[in-house]
Amino acid sequence: MNEKRSFPVLVIVFALILSACGGGVQTQPVTSPEEPGKPAATQPPPPPGTPVVLRIGWAGSPDTLNPGTAVLSEAYTIFALVYDTIYEYQLDGTYKLDVAESADVSDDGLTWTFKIREGIAFHDGQPMTANDVAFSINLYKNNGDYVYLNAYTANFDTVEATDDNTVVVTLTDPVPNMDYLLSYLYIVPEHIWKDYAEAPASTEFENEEMIGTGPFKMVEYRQNEFVHLAANKDHFENPPKIDEVVFQTFESQDVLVQSLKSGQVDMITEMPATAVETLKNDPNVQVVTGAPFAPTVSDIIFNQADPDKCPTDVGGLCTGHPALRDRNVRLALAHATDKQKLIDVVLLGFGSPGLTLIPDGLGHWYNDSLVDYEYDVAKANQILDDAGYLDTDGDGIRQMPDGSQPLNFRVHWPSDSIDAPRLAELLSEMWSQVGVETELQAVDPDALTAECCPAFDFDIILWGWGSDPDPNLLLAVHTTDEIPNGYNETGYSNPVMDDLYVQQGIELDTEKRREIVWEMQRIAFEDVVYVIPYYEQAIQAFRVDRFKGWILDQDKVELSDVSSLVVIEPVE
Amino acid sequence: MKRYRYLLKKIGWSISTILFVLVLNFFLFRVLPGDPARAGIHDPRLKKDAIEALRVRFGLDKPVINCFETLNPIKLGDCGVNPLDTQFFIYLRNLTQGELGISYHTNRPVADILVERLWNTILLIGAGQVLSIIVGILLGVFAAWKARTPIDYGALITGLVAWSLPTFWLGIILLFWGSNNGFPIGGKATPGTSSMPFLYQAGDIARHMILPTLTYTIVYMGEYLLVMRSSLLDVLAEDYILTAKAKGLNTFQILKDHALKNAMLPIVTIIAINLGFTVAGAIQIEAVFSWPGLGGAIFESVGRRDFPVLQGAFLLIAVSVIAANLIADLTYSYLDPRVQSE
Numbered sequence: 001m002n003e004k005r006s007f008p009v010l011v012i013v014f015a016l017i018l019s020a021c022g023g024g025v026q027t028q029p030v031t032s033p034e035e036p037g038k039p040a041a042t043q044p045p046p047p048p049g050t051p052v053v054l055r056i057g058w059a060g061s062p063d064t065l066n067p068g069t070a071v072l073s074e075a076y077t078i079f080a081l082v083y084d085t086i087y088e089y090q091l092d093g094t095y096k097l098d099v100a101e102s103a104d105v106s107d108d109g110l111t112w113t114f115k116i117r118e119g120i121a122f123h124d125g126q127p128m129t130a131n132d133v134a135f136s137i138n139l140y141k142n143n144g145d146y147v148y149l150n151a152y153t154a155n156f157d158t159v160e161a162t163d164d165n166t167v168v169v170t171l172t173d174p175v176p177n178m179d180y181l182l183s184y185l186y187i188v189p190e191h192i193w194k195d196y197a198e199a200p201a202s203t204e205f206e207n208e209e210m211i212g213t214g215p216f217k218m219v220e221y222r223q224n225e226f227v228h229l230a231a232n233k234d235h236f237e238n239p240p241k242i243d244e245v246v247f248q249t250f251e252s253q254d255v256l257v258q259s260l261k262s263g264q265v266d267m268i269t270e271m272p273a274t275a276v277e278t279l280k281n282d283p284n285v286q287v288v289t290g291a292p293f294a295p296t297v298s299d300i301i302f303n304q305a306d307p308d309k310c311p312t313d314v315g316g317l318c319t320g321h322p323a324l325r326d327r328n329v330r331l332a333l334a335h336a337t338d339k340q341k342l343i344d345v346v347l348l349g350f351g352s353p354g355l356t357l358i359p360d361g362l363g364h365w366y367n368d369s370l371v372d373y374e375y376d377v378a379k380a381n382q383i384l385d386d387a388g389y390l391d392t393d394g395d396g397i398r399q400m401p402d403g404s405q406p407l408n409f410r411v412h413w414p415s416d417s418i419d420a421p422r423l424a425e426l427l428s429e430m431w432s433q434v435g436v437e438t439e440l441q442a443v444d445p446d447a448l449t450a451e452c453c454p455a456f457d458f459d460i461i462l463w464g465w466g467s468d469p470d471p472n473l474l475l476a477v478h479t480t481d482e483i484p485n486g487y488n489e490t491g492y493s494n495p496v497m498d499d500l501y502v503q504q505g506i507e508l509d510t511e512k513r514r515e516i517v518w519e520m521q522r523i524a525f526e527d528v529v530y531v532i533p534y535y536e537q538a539i540q541a542f543r544v545d546r547f548k549g550w551i552l553d554q555d556k557v558e559l560s561d562v563s564s565l566v567v568i569e570p571v572e
Numbered sequence: 573m574k575r576y577r578y579l580l581k582k583i584g585w586s587i588s589t590i591l592f593v594l595v596l597n598f599f600l601f602r603v604l605p606g607d608p609a610r611a612g613i614h615d616p617r618l619k620k621d622a623i624e625a626l627r628v629r630f631g632l633d634k635p636v637i638n639c640f641e642t643l644n645p646i647k648l649g650d651c652g653v654n655p656l657d658t659q660f661f662i663y664l665r666n667l668t669q670g671e672l673g674i675s676y677h678t679n680r681p682v683a684d685i686l687v688e689r690l691w692n693t694i695l696l697i698g699a700g701q702v703l704s705i706i707v708g709i710l711l712g713v714f715a716a717w718k719a720r721t722p723i724d725y726g727a728l729i730t731g732l733v734a735w736s737l738p739t740f741w742l743g744i745i746l747l748f749w750g751s752n753n754g755f756p757i758g759g760k761a762t763p764g765t766s767s768m769p770f771l772y773q774a775g776d777i778a779r780h781m782i783l784p785t786l787t788y789t790i791v792y793m794g795e796y797l798l799v800m801r802s803s804l805l806d807v808l809a810e811d812y813i814l815t816a817k818a819k820g821l822n823t824f825q826i827l828k829d830h831a832l833k834n835a836m837l838p839i840v841t842i843i844a845i846n847l848g849f850t851v852a853g854a855i856q857i858e859a860v861f862s863w864p865g866l867g868g869a870i871f872e873s874v875g876r877r878d879f880p881v882l883q884g885a886f887l888l889i890a891v892s893v894i895a896a897n898l899i900a901d902l903t904y905s906y907l908d909p910r911v912q913s914e
């Protein structure tokens with residue numbers, strides 16, 4: 001009995017070893033064509049007829065292909081390639097008409113008429129008409145739980161296709177940024193989406209076929225693995241020169257760099273600043289840096305919420321340090337902040353000094369006439385001395401003018417931030433030179449949201465915003481109306497600012513609106529609502545031995561933008 | 573009869589442990605701070621009604637359980653609500669139908685996500701386990717057989733070093749080495765190959781598996797080697813082995829017929845425990861090699877606070893660990909009948 005049983009066990013063990021070895025042997029021929037040790041450039045050119053595939057590496061993946069429920073920027077990158085819109089946002093910060101030939105607005109600004117191009121077809125061959133355009137906008141408008149896109153239709157009253165080529169949008173109030181609002185309202189086919197137009201189907205629909213009209217069509221999507229697109233060679237405006245694009249997901253940026261160096265991908269959309277030096281020495285790789293397509297702002301949030309006007313009905317506590325409600329203190333902290341050092345240490349130089357919440361990546365909306373507070377510790381000390389914040393007990397920490405408490409601030413940041421700990425330590429050191437003490441602490445992001453706003457149960461938070469191409473949302477953060485909503489994170493309240501915000505929201509003349517937007521930035525800057533340490537730059541890289549023709553001369557850097565992907569071609 | 577009772581007892585224990593985990597798993601994710609409906613979305617575009625709609629979509633608008641509206645912060649609620657209209661009982665009812673909820677992050681059913689990821693993990697960790705068991709046991713037996721010779725010391729040091737290597741570090745080293753030698757360093761398959769013939773696809777996946785499997789094998793091989801060696805050395809010191817030698821049996825016969833089976837008990841234990849955790853995947857390995865498995869899913873979901881996915885994954889892991897332990901218990905009673913009487 002014993003012997004019989006043990007024999008098969010051994011046989012199985014050996015069989016497994018054999019099969020394991022077999023597996024190893026089988027894989028050998030597959031790996032050998034890669035020519036170990038040699039760069040991909042030395043590979044023989046593929047035989048004619050092989051599709052030209054651009055391989056992009058990124059450290060993310062779309063959260064969903066349903067435009068209504070998508071949150072991550074990776075999803076929007078794919079939408080921009082597969083879908084068309086009435087207006088398209090370009091790398092130079094302007095908009096151009098996409099599927100519409102012309103746009104007319106009535107004198108009262110309430111009726112917009114768009115002529116839709118003829119002869120556009122969806123990827124499945126069905127023609128795209130004004131009905132599809134109107135259907136799509138209504139889809140976003142009617143679904144209140146579409147996280148982002150619904151908000152763009154907030155002022156839309158009716159959207160109708162009056163004939164096959166005409167779409168008429170009427171508004172409840174005039175809007176100054178119709179091009180921006182429409183640049184996210186992707187045109188989807190009515191013949192597919194009509195079954196998913198209403199909740200809950202509208203949010204449950206996974207949209208894996210993803211039929212659109214854009215320059216690229218969906219071939220295959222595997223979440224957290226890859227997005228495989230093929231060129232739409234029949235696109236009415238931008239037929240790509242390459243045949244296919246693959247976005248492959250890697251879990252970390254360091255692996256991305258390695259896969260670019262070894263030639264497993266042709267371009268990477270993100271990389272750590274620490275890897276820039278090594279990649280610059282690689283003759284096959286070019287690194288590009290600059291303002292990102294979707295700008296990000298880091299902010300130092302000072303709690304200025306007034307305890308007398310605390311939004312207690314929505315959980316307001318307003319426990320902020322009283323000194324931070326004094327502009328003199330905030331101004332002194334601004335003078336005591338060496339932004340260039342922050343950029344050099346935290347971002348390894350890949351950033352530009354910040355002024356207000358409106359970043360330089362926003363093109364002409366960015367007020368570049370403002371001159372930053374110079375880094376001057378003596379001046380900062382002088383301001384605090386003059387304002388009566390003196391170190392009366394000689395412990396190196398200044399006291400409130402009435403001596404009630406020392407200038408000791410709690411500084412919190414989200415625990416998932418990579419840069420914030422370094423930023424916090426540098427700030428702590430810089431501010432200690434003007435007699436300000438800080439208590440540094442990383443806080444779980446949810447807990448931070450809870451203490452932030454509208455609770456205002458903090459002194460200073462290091463956080464940030466991702467920005468739309470239009471300044472409207474980041475300007476709203478300065479308004480009194482947004483205090484109870486929790487989007488005004490400082491508690492700053494200024495009637496002049498509130499008025500200007502309303503004005504810029506109805507000013508139809510772009511130049512006049514720009515002036516108002518600049519004025520708002522000037523006020524926010526003068527009042528030192530925030531200290532903005534820096535605007536972070538995008539760092540991307542591509543292999544020069546694989547594709548050429550990347551768009552590199554624009555204000556913004558985004559290699560995976562549709563404008564690059566439709567013009568690049570393989571290196572001979 | 574005794575064996576039957578032993579079986580029943582073990583199965584009963586397993587079932588009640590699973591029930592306990594079911595309940596614990598639910599409340600664990602309800603006492604965590606923060607508002608899951610807004611997880612990861614700190615954006616002025618998200619208006620109040622949109623947040624409310626998200627709560628409805630994910631079932632968060634209902635009270636957690638009778639008398640408790642929410643558990644963090646603790647907010648008391650109506651005790652008289654229909655229990656079937658509380659999150660807890662909806663969770664239980666959905667479980668009986670195999671539903672694990674909807675992912676906050678992807679809006680997809682959690683069960684679909686987990687099944688997709690589970691097969692990838694079983695493939696990778698299964699291959700790694702089989703290889704490390706075989707290599708580890710063979711080397712362990714060989715080392716014990718050649719005890720106190722340079723071969724033994726060599727194997728011992730190899731095992732110790734392999735087992736103490738940090739998995740992610742070994743993975744990164746192999747990744748750098750592999751990327752310069754033409755091995756794929758991320759993902760499960762080359763994108764765009766899903767229309768290729770099956771054999772081509774299998775070869776492609778195998779190629780992608782080489783580096784992560786190698787990492788896994790090296791680390792776990794060390795563990796099996798060490799346990800097998802010491803366990804076999806113990807057995808070889810027993811009197812009945814001396815008797816076998818006195819009977820004139822050769823070393824191979826002694827090992828095969830007398831020593832191995834008794835020395836297998838500790839190995840069975842760690843194999844069973846490791847198999848249970850196989851489902852969890854090797855989180856570090858999957859993260860380093862961008863392998864789309866369960867470990868990777870857990871890694872990503874923690875970062876995004878995707879509680880339904882975490883809840884489902886924890887449940888799956890708990891059930892498989894419990895099942896693996898049950899199997900280990902049953903195997904014990906077979907390998908060593910004395911176990912039943914204890």
